Amino acid sequence: MEQRPRIVVGVSGSLGSLAAVHRAVAEARRLGGEVLALHAWEPPSGEFGHRRSPCPPLMSAVRELAVTTLAEAMAEAFGGADPGVPLTARTVRGRTAPTLLAAADRPGDLLVLGPSGSWLHRGMRGSVPRACLRRATCPVLVVPRPELAHTLDELSGRLFAARALDAELRGLVAVSGDA
Template sequence: MTAANEREIVVGADGSAGSAAAVRWALSEAAASGRTVAVLRAWTFDPLADLESAVARSYGEIASRYRHELDVTVARACPDADLAKVRTGAIDGAPGPALVRASAGAAMLVLGSHGHSRVLHLLVGSVSEYCLRQAYCPVVIVPARSAEERGPLPDARPDPLL
């Protein structure tokens, strides 16, 4: 574990709205705490699930495409981010185990949530659930919809007319 890793915030990103929210949150946290951010996309070569991967010319081409997508995600999520403190990378492997490996020595692992169900793995996603149970550092789950998109908090006081 290096001092650089101890200060790094690792973010799992897959192009979803939840991962974009996680990238925004991590960049904001990094700016406030002076940490660096690693935005990572885990992937496996599965020609049955990804026709584009099946016709790609090389492993390097696929990894390069994912790194480019991550660069675009970071630029859109926070145009004012200090890009010198952000690195992107495509990591080979199933997302849960790959992100857990990346969490070793990190300050925190940040993931997005799709939040559509009552059951934990449906609430945060199976990758998020796996990481919550296995990560080597604290895990932050960021809702896909930000607080600004939800509007003001409901008034906790009882309605006097009811």
């Protein structure tokens, strides 16, 4: 019996990952396939830190946060509506890129990813899309950042600049008022 195509998609809850979920569902519709949405999580100090100093209550809290993050992301992506294709959402303990690569291991799989995170995230953890593109044994589709994300970045940049100018002006007023 021939398996239906499987589209594996990484879900972090970011706008980029939500765009990737929508693209994965569109690809599943086009190919007559199913979607496997994964949210990977790790202990706060990584596996090595956890083995050195295990803390069961912390692990339970982090696991529960991962489950909540995935559920909220899926609710946000579809607003409670049926996506129209078979969709399974799972949290998996592990680093993001290796977890996604292990899941997208069947012939005919397609791995769909959102864009890399912020420069800080990439600097600390590396680029998930880059790691997956380098090591994947199946096709990988990286969805570009949504236009809304660009607009929000621009607006937050303007807000930051306005606050900095406001603080600078308050400093000038305080200094001139002392004279």
